[in-house]
Amino acid sequence: MLQQDQITRSTDYDALACRFSCHLKRYLQDKYLEAIISGTLKYQLLAIDSEYKRLAVRRQLSKQFFGLFDGSGKAKLTSKLPVVLKSPVINRGTWIRTRAIDLVLDKWLAAKAATPVQIIILGCGSDTRGMRLLENNSNLTVVEIDFEETCRIKKYSILDQQLLRSVVGAQPEPEPTTVEQFNASSAALDTPRYHLVPLDLRQLRSMTQLPAVDPSLPTLVLSECCVCYMEDVESDRVLQFLRENLVEAVLVVYDPIGGNSPGHYGEIMLKNLSMRGIQMPSLLKYSTIEKQHERLQKLGFESTNVSDLSYIYSHWIPEDELAAINRLELLDELEELNLINRHYCLIVSSWGSTWRLPLPSQI
Numbered sequence: 001m002l003q004q005d006q007i008t009r010s011t012d013y014d015a016l017a018c019r020f021s022c023h024l025k026r027y028l029q030d031k032y033l034e035a036i037i038s039g040t041l042k043y044q045l046l047a048i049d050s051e052y053k054r055l056a057v058r059r060q061l062s063k064q065f066f067g068l069f070d071g072s073g074k075a076k077l078t079s080k081l082p083v084v085l086k087s088p089v090i091n092r093g094t095w096i097r098t099r100a101i102d103l104v105l106d107k108w109l110a111a112k113a114a115t116p117v118q119i120i121i122l123g124c125g126s127d128t129r130g131m132r133l134l135e136n137n138s139n140l141t142v143v144e145i146d147f148e149e150t151c152r153i154k155k156y157s158i159l160d161q162q163l164l165r166s167v168v169g170a171q172p173e174p175e176p177t178t179v180e181q182f183n184a185s186s187a188a189l190d191t192p193r194y195h196l197v198p199l200d201l202r203q204l205r206s207m208t209q210l211p212a213v214d215p216s217l218p219t220l221v222l223s224e225c226c227v228c229y230m231e232d233v234e235s236d237r238v239l240q241f242l243r244e245n246l247v248e249a250v251l252v253v254y255d256p257i258g259g260n261s262p263g264h265y266g267e268i269m270l271k272n273l274s275m276r277g278i279q280m281p282s283l284l285k286y287s288t289i290e291k292q293h294e295r296l297q298k299l300g301f302e303s304t305n306v307s308d309l310s311y312i313y314s315h316w317i318p319e320d321e322l323a324a325i326n327r328l329e330l331l332d333e334l335e336e337l338n339l340i341n342r343h344y345c346l347i348v349s350s351w352g353s354t355w356r357l358p359l360p361s362q363i
């Protein structure tokens with residue numbers, strides 16, 4: 001795997017650490033999270049073939065998940081160990097991102113409750129949203145896609161824990177014990193309602209690469225911070241491919257946007273990301289909700305809504321829920337939260353059916 005792709009893959013650990021912090025602070029309830037973290041840490045370390053690299057990764061993961069490692073390198077949550085929590089502003093940002101996506105998915109699923117449906121999650125990483133959705137929607141099939149290495153770690157994390165196995169409907173399998181066995185094993189997992197598909201999305205050219213997907217079923221495609229890591233032509237190709245091949249679908253994309261003010265947020269963000277070797281090619285090109293909207297129109301997504309997360313924060317969340325969130329921890333940096341939220345957007349686009357986003361939108 002290219003080093004650049006390894007770096008892109010590692011962004012999943014940032015997302016996971018943020019969700020973990022939100023979970024511990026009670027912003028989000030996720031009964032699958034500790035199980036997936038435990039497996040992710042265990043198999044991420046098993047996948048590494050040199051002691052030196054393992055130490056480096058262990059150090060990096062320990063920083064994010066401190067308190068989850070015991071002396072043996074296994075991960076488990078013990079109340080005696082300290083855990084690194086994120087700042088209130090990061091927790092609030094992670095919460096609104098998750099809540100906004102959940103709201104759209106819940107509305108769509110409620111409208112489609114009487115019919116079999118599927119959700120395709122692009123760049124699923126270690127996210128457990130697919131599991132929560134499977135638990136609550138018996139008409140749903142979930143297809144998750146990520147790089148092979150990420151899928152392999154997720155697959156064995158699932159197989160390792162009864163809680164995760166049972167929600168996706170998987171049977172236990174013998175576990176690879178050496179790094180060679182582990183890295184040579186299949187990264188795919190297929191059960192009647194859950195499919196984990198190892199695929200570099202930039203290579204997606206034919207529906208035969210997605211045999212688990214039924215193009216005629218009502219489908220929701222979610223990209224939560226995934227397509228932003230691809231070159232524009234590559235992410236455009238992925239989106240257009242899905243637009244052309246799925247008959248009745250909704251696309252939901254959560255992405256950062258760079259903004260257009262001088263010395264703007266996007267430039268600072270790119271500088272911070274580049275210090276870690278992370279590239280985000282579309283950040284400055286599709287830097288506003290208007291540009292994101294225009295991009296999708298050009299790609300053939302006629303019915304598209306785009307809002308920034310600041311708008312969603314103040315227009316989608318009921319007052320009593322916001323009040324409950326405000327009570328979780330003190331947040332002094334309201335200005336900073338607004339600034340951050342204005343630099344993330346949620347795109348919802350539908351085709352092939354009359355379903356439209358039933359929530360207010362900036363565009």
Ligand SMILES: C[S@@+](CC[C@H](N)C(=O)[O-])C[C@H]1O[C@@H](n2cnc3c(N)ncnc32)[C@H](O)[C@@H]1O
Pocket residue numbers: 008009010011012015016122123124125126127145146147150199200201202223224225226229230
């Ligand atoms: C920031 S993480 C987000 C993970 C998850 N969607 C979430 O929000 O928690 C980005 C994910 O996209 C995946 N990804 C990026 N480019 C990809 C590609 N070309 N093919 C498959 N997965 C990709 C990464 O491996 C990583 O798991």
